Amino acid sequence: MTDRAFIAQLDGYSLTTAEVHYYRPDAPSLLQLFVWQEYDLAPDFPALFAFLEYWRREIDAALHSVRIAHDQLIRPAEWRASDAVISIQ
Structure with a gap:
């Protein structure tokens, strides 16, 4: 069984x-x-705007502001070259 969040990330x-x-x-x-x-x-952000529309329609509290943050969790690996030598016994 695959996690729903993982499948969503693969879909963008x-x-x-x-x-x-x-x-x-x-x-107030x-x-x-x-x-x-x-x-x-x-x-x-269709899910967020659907939630905010629901809030405006169903909840009595008046919105003041909304701050949005997002990050793609699945992306190409980041790497950098190193000039170090690591010795392993």
């Missing part, structure tokens, strides 16, 4: 994290933070 999805800042409905002067994380397709 990358791990996306969004910090959603919002105002509490019971205390307080700013709260909600962290959302899912595999999504950059740069369009």
